[in-house]
Amino acid sequence: MRALCWVGADELAVRQVPDPELRNGHDIIVRVRQSATCGGDLPLIAGRVPFVAVGDVLGHEFLGEVVEAGPEVRRHRIGDRVVVCASVSCGSCWYCRRDLHSCCDNGTADPAVAEAAWGHPSAGAFGQPRAMGGFAGSHAEYVRVPYADVGAFTVPEPVSDDRALFASDAAPAGWMGAELGEVRPGDVVAVWGAGAVGQLTARAARLLGAERVIVIDDRAERLRMAERHTAAETIDYRLADVPAELRERTGGRGPDVCVEAVGAAWDGSDPRSLADRFTGRAERPAAVREAVHACRKGGTVFVLGEFTGFVDTFPLGAVTNKGLTVRGARQHGQRYIPMLLERMARDELRTEHLATHRLPLEQGALGYALFRDRLDGCVRTVLTPDAPPSAG
Template structure:
């Protein structure tokens, strides 16, 4: 089959690889009908995620049709349309029993690699490095889905793929980011970034009762999407001092809740900091940029909450923990507990409360993936979200 494979920094290729097979009674095989390039796939593309190996099949936002199931699978059958979550969960460990599915104790088959790197292992993830299990991803014609009795959600007939595809990751991720804020009616929520996860965090903040949403970015078409589809006020961080503007907008108090929806590859308006990071990356030294997170901490009101759905892949320097401590901030973060959110958010789509396809700007086939990775990474051609149909 065809699959998009990582071959090094900024080197994605479409390879012919072996078709997946049932390896465990709890497996299912699906034929991919739609898949997407995620912002966190750019961390792979840019070489900032460790433990990638040449030839790894990438992609963790897939959906499709079930073509085969293992002997233990009773919830799915051949022909079912399903959306597949990017986090894998056994459904019965200490963490799964508490709905903390992205912390599953049993689904990362390379848990020791993760323990060595970050102290303990999160769940396994599709198409996202050997530290996260070394599972083949979903930017392919077919996909093996482990723990298929726990993860995939069946999609009713009549709903287009593009309306439900993002239940695989970015819609639940944005929703959990907003929920982690503990939004109270009327709260002001500031969102750093206007990429795909940020756009869903904006939509979700309104769903959860925000009185005001402010979005921060420097890419004009993304700011425009936040204004038009997200009904957010916006700040262009290269044209305005973000902290000064937020203090002005909130009468000196600061936002009640701040969401870092950027993560490891944040940009800064500071030329010197950008120059240093560019120099490191030119020498292929992976670096995580704390600019958005640092600014969110400094801007958040005293006693407020900072939510972090943005992915980080290495230790950070330059994070103002002294400010977080002295301001009494609450910080909540983590990979998304997908299995907790997918069905309730599917109901919102079915009810017409949201059409997630608003985020799509680019479409292509698997063969187009290498060039579309380049476009997405450069934010060129007004690219916000890429969907691939094998």
């Protein structure tokens, strides 16, 4: 089959790779209909994620149709239209039983590296290097989905492909940021980043009862989109002192909940140095720092942006002296996706406007260039492989 592969720092190519096969009774094979770019892919494409290897298939936000199912699969049949959680979890370990799916003990194919880096392995993920818990990604004609009864969800009839696609990653991430950030009715919530994740955090905060949501970015078209679709207020960080502006707009107190949906900025260290990549010496948490500074005393800062390792210049003094709660997580999509699909079916949660660009898989490199450089108003590029329906 054809797949979009990493072939070197900032180099992608569509290559012929082996078709995926069922390896376990709980697997399904999905024929991919739509697969989206995500901000989480960008450090990987730049070669900054340890162990990324030539030939790795990218992509983790996807939707498609079941073409094969293992004998133990109960919830899916051939022909079902499914959206698949971007991370891979077993559904039955200690963590999964407590709905902490992205902390799964059994999701990753290769736990050793994560154990060394973080103390414990975390869940697997599609389109990440194998050593970082990865399974082959979804920018391909077909993808193998392990633990299919846990991570794949049938899309209800009224929800279009274009909408359901984002239930894979951006929507559960945004929901989790707002929910675990403990947004309460009447709160003022600030969100750093107006990409798909930040915009869906803003929408989730509204649905959880936030009185005001303030979205921060420097891309005018993304900020306009957040205003239009979530009735958010906005701040262009190039034109304002963000913490001062937030204080001003909240009667001097600061937002109750601050969610960071940006990720690491890069300080120009050598991206080929394993030490730099792994210690995260080059990762700069600019938006996290600002969120900690701006948050009201006793408030919560939730970090959605993905950081590989350690970051310097974290304002721990502000955390202690202001009594802040700082949390972060990879999304526990298995816990949120059914609820998100129901909200999509009721038209409470609309996501299709985020797919600003649609391109065939063959043009994946161009799709990522548009996305990375935010050209032509790009928020998400959706790739369509268009494999023949009967194959697999």
